[in-house]
Amino acid sequence: MGLKRLLREVLGDDVRYVPSSFDIVGSRSGAIAILEFPPETPERVKRIVAEALMKLHKNVRLVLAKKSGRRGVYRLREYEVIAGEGGTEVLHKEHGVLLKVDPTRVYFSPREATERLRVASQVRPGEFVMVMFAGVGPYALMIAKKQPEVKRVIAIEINPDAYRYMVENIRLNKAEGKVVPVLGDVRYEAPRWYGMCDRVVMPLPKGAHEFLDQAFQCLKPEGGVIHFYHWAPEEELYCEAYYLLEREARLRRAHIRVLDARVVSEYAPRVYKVCVDVLVRPADP
Ligand SMILES: C[S@@+](CC[C@H](N)C(=O)[O-])C[C@H]1O[C@@H](n2cnc3c(N)ncnc32)[C@H](O)[C@@H]1O
Incomplete structure (x- = not known):
């Protein structure tokens, strides 16, 4: 009841x-x-x-x-x-992934488990993945769990408490060596993986667009997939996200193809968190 x-x-x-x-x-x-x-x-x-x-x-x-x-x-x-x-502090379990977390010290939302599973289910064997804004590691660990043949998942987080939990969660899920935790600002850490990633996940609806340049540059020269999160009003759910992705693609001389676009959750009345998945390819010479 x-x-x-x-x-x-x-x-x-x-x-x-x-x-x-x-x-x-x-x-x-x-x-x-x-x-x-x-x-x-x-x-x-x-x-x-x-x-x-x-x-x-x-x-x-x-x-x-x-x-x-x-x-x-x-x-x-x-x-x-x-x-x-x-x-x-509690131990949370989602789709078989163990997550130690203190919701008063780190960002964590149990409502996003299905979205994490959706993204993780797309990862193919041998992929090199970057999770920006990684929190306590739920995306990175879900990917390692659902695709054990993933080559590596780089997980970058700026909050030292969240990073500490992520390190512990990697150990709890026996994902050492697969998931690489990085403490720092995406802006300064991501360049270490320029040109190396098949997929970049950007779960920061407030401001991920400021890091699109990093995401595009982290993809391999032949391209890859970006999962881009953004906030949007009900009347124009995907317009701004498409515009921001298109603009970055033009700057980087790349093409994008939208693979999927969906509402993830309601952030405020009539304002939604949306995710747009795009396939990025170099533009023809
Ligand atoms: C919306 S939360 C998502 C956390 C996690 N991905 C999840 O789904 O639970 C965004 C996270 O990004 C981190 N963050 C914000 N700006 C960052 C930056 N410039 N570099 C790295 N991490 C950042 C925050 O500390 C926060 O933990």
Whole structure:
């Protein structure tokens, strides 16, 4: 039964504050629930919701409420504890990949598991892949899991906490040697792999376009695939993403062919995170 239905009687009119969805990060052995309440929600209601949620999901030992939007280069937000106890570090499992993560110190969204699986499923044996903006390693590790014959996955992350978790997650998933973690700014680290990649994944909707020059230059001379993430309003879902990709291709004397374009998630009302997959080839001389 959903939370709203469960609490309708207890909360009466206040049931309008109960979020219709929430995230659970963690596993059977311990998880954190993350909720977003309307700003005017009374503290009493938050507590009742959190306690009901912990009864419904016995593995949830801590309930957090979002206190801000995502901010800064690391894409973090503030949280308040509304029920439960214990630390904020948990072990999460998605499609067989183990991810140790502290959602208060690093970016992590369990909602994007299907998208990661979609990208990982396209990787072919022998590919050399770069994951920019790698976080705690969910894309890189999903790729290594789903395509064990991948040659290498370079995973670049700027947040030292996320990098530390990524290193641990590589060990947990026995992906040492396959996934290469790199701590630093894509702008300065990516040039080490110019001309070497078959595929570049760019999961930073806020600002990936500023790194398209790096992505194009990392591809092999014969080209490759770019998975480009971007935010877009409902009325023009892919226009800007296509324009940015086309513009970079022209600058690099390359052709692009759109392989796929899809909505990944809703970021804000009527604003979506989209992904455009393109095949890049050198333009004919
Ligand atoms: C939207 S999160 C995605 C993280 C991860 N790929 C995932 O799916 O969970 C973007 C990540 O990029 C990192 N980041 C932002 N700017 C960066 C840069 N210039 N170089 C490397 N990493 C960067 C942030 O710290 C954050 O962890």
